Amino acid sequence: MKGLMQDWPLRVSSILDHAARFHGEREIVSRSVEGPIVRTTYAEMNVRARKVAQALRRLGVKEGEVVATLAWNTGRHMEAWYGIMGLGAVCHTLNPRLFAEQLVYIINHAEDKYIFVDLTFVPIVEAIEAQCPNVKGYVIMTDAAHMPQTKLRNALCYETLLDAEDGDFQWVEVDENAACGLCYTSGTTGNPKGVLYSHRSNVLHAMIGATADAMGLKSVDSVLPVVPMFHANAWGIAFSAPMVGAKIVMPGQKMDGDSICELLTTEEVTFTAAVPTVWLMLLQYLEKTGKTLDHLKRVVIGGSAAPRSMIDIFESKYGVEVRHAWGMTEMSPLGTLGSFKAGMEELSHEEKLDIKVKQGRPPYGVEMKITDDDGAELPWDGKAFGHLLVRGPSIAKSYLKGEGGKILDDDGWFDTGDVATVDQRGFMQITDRAKDVIKSGGEWISSIELENLAVGHPKVAEAAVIGIAHPKWDERPLLIVVLKEGETATKEEILHYMDGKIAKWWMPDDVAFIDEIPHTATGKIQKLALRDKFKDYKLPTANAAE
Ligand code: AMP
Numbered sequence: 001m002k003g004l005m006q007d008w009p010l011r012v013s014s015i016l017d018h019a020a021r022f023h024g025e026r027e028i029v030s031r032s033v034e035g036p037i038v039r040t041t042y043a044e045m046n047v048r049a050r051k052v053a054q055a056l057r058r059l060g061v062k063e064g065e066v067v068a069t070l071a072w073n074t075g076r077h078m079e080a081w082y083g084i085m086g087l088g089a090v091c092h093t094l095n096p097r098l099f100a101e102q103l104v105y106i107i108n109h110a111e112d113k114y115i116f117v118d119l120t121f122v123p124i125v126e127a128i129e130a131q132c133p134n135v136k137g138y139v140i141m142t143d144a145a146h147m148p149q150t151k152l153r154n155a156l157c158y159e160t161l162l163d164a165e166d167g168d169f170q171w172v173e174v175d176e177n178a179a180c181g182l183c184y185t186s187g188t189t190g191n192p193k194g195v196l197y198s199h200r201s202n203v204l205h206a207m208i209g210a211t212a213d214a215m216g217l218k219s220v221d222s223v224l225p226v227v228p229m230f231h232a233n234a235w236g237i238a239f240s241a242p243m244v245g246a247k248i249v250m251p252g253q254k255m256d257g258d259s260i261c262e263l264l265t266t267e268e269v270t271f272t273a274a275v276p277t278v279w280l281m282l283l284q285y286l287e288k289t290g291k292t293l294d295h296l297k298r299v300v301i302g303g304s305a306a307p308r309s310m311i312d313i314f315e316s317k318y319g320v321e322v323r324h325a326w327g328m329t330e331m332s333p334l335g336t337l338g339s340f341k342a343g344m345e346e347l348s349h350e351e352k353l354d355i356k357v358k359q360g361r362p363p364y365g366v367e368m369k370i371t372d373d374d375g376a377e378l379p380w381d382g383k384a385f386g387h388l389l390v391r392g393p394s395i396a397k398s399y400l401k402g403e404g405g406k407i408l409d410d411d412g413w414f415d416t417g418d419v420a421t422v423d424q425r426g427f428m429q430i431t432d433r434a435k436d437v438i439k440s441g442g443e444w445i446s447s448i449e450l451e452n453l454a455v456g457h458p459k460v461a462e463a464a465v466i467g468i469a470h471p472k473w474d475e476r477p478l479l480i481v482v483l484k485e486g487e488t489a490t491k492e493e494i495l496h497y498m499d500g501k502i503a504k505w506w507m508p509d510d511v512a513f514i515d516e517i518p519h520t521a522t523g524k525i526q527k528l529a530l531r532d533k534f535k536d537y538k539l540p541t542a543n544a545a546e
Pocket of ligand 1: 185329
């Protein structure tokens, strides 16, 4: 027997409608690319997003076609998203930090028809335009007064386009399973692969993300997504925040400590989210200036492992709750978050940190398991580690155009490529990316755990660990360290600090000091580049073994 409830399609346009109707006066504050702070509201955004849809329709864009954005986090970027998706088109977020060849590949592979581009990134598209012959035009996200001199073939002014429309537009009523968003994963091997989100998956993910034990967003919150909208949908915040009616504060292109700290204070931000490298920089800025975080209640840290020392400083020194999160582009992206369960608040400070360094537990809507190499499920004892597999309504079932072939097993599980443990309470901890784990004498060493420990040393700014070939043990860990500005340290000093905090055989065989650790376009340590840099490195222990 079928239920007798309404068919109410889950479309992202309904999120903005809801925000405009019930939280119409709530602000979206942006540090504009032109410079000044600009303010809009959900009510205004709802009209302007409809104008974007009208303008695109006038340009000939049809349902199901792909329109890209190459832009910072701003209100304009957000209204463009809703306009593109509300037309029934697919919004493709391009990552400006990618190499030109990758951008060309992605733009052509996705068959982008138009690209919305911020002033800052006009030179990027100018340089690759000739290699993207199917792009019909470039919408420069500024007003007529700021339009740059450009050699782009068909450069259109965003505000001029919107001025020509009246905003009287009905969102296109596409099927809830129709595509609405596209984001390419920056895989370390092969070409990037497109993850194609549907209206339904984005709406469900926004609901999941907003729940109390996930990001815990409320109408009274002021939310600052530092995580870019081109990095896995700003972790869903541009959907979850309007869904609950929260104020949004957009940092634009200025992501230095001073600019972020200013917004956190003046806009009374209560919730923010970004990768660890951003917080590393902010915490160093706070330490230097003696400033405090007066309004901030909660920070979500994800994308890479949040070091224990970072979590401790946020919580103990600044009174900000850290929610460590793990996810991936293929998961829309939230997979797990580290909110406490009943009884955990009573634990000691160190015991709490032991839980907080883990990547957390899945909200409803994410299924998870760990398996050995033969696919047999491993116990949840916090010790056994294996391949991390996931399943759920906002997790990819294949990549765009079938690239990479079949990505689910026969039971519908997606192998994340991560290796993890799960404890009795269901808290998952990432050991490593499967390809980064260090295989020493048949046992595995977690590079992430060593990195996290090393950055706890007061002189260490950032650390990376890679496996170096070893004649006896197969691989042994090399610790690569960037010291804080003006600091000097010896190898012995760093190793002495780590000694006793990990198993003896996990201790790095050597320490290399370098000026800068390379990062990927989404802020992760570029292990591949490091492995290449140190490919001829000989560990001091290698001789002894010969
Ligand atoms: P991306 O799709 O670019 O967001 O990358 C996803 C990958 O980032 C995951 O498969 C993990 O390897 C890594 N990752 C994300 N969050 C975390 C975290 N909190 N700790 C460790 N690794 C993480």
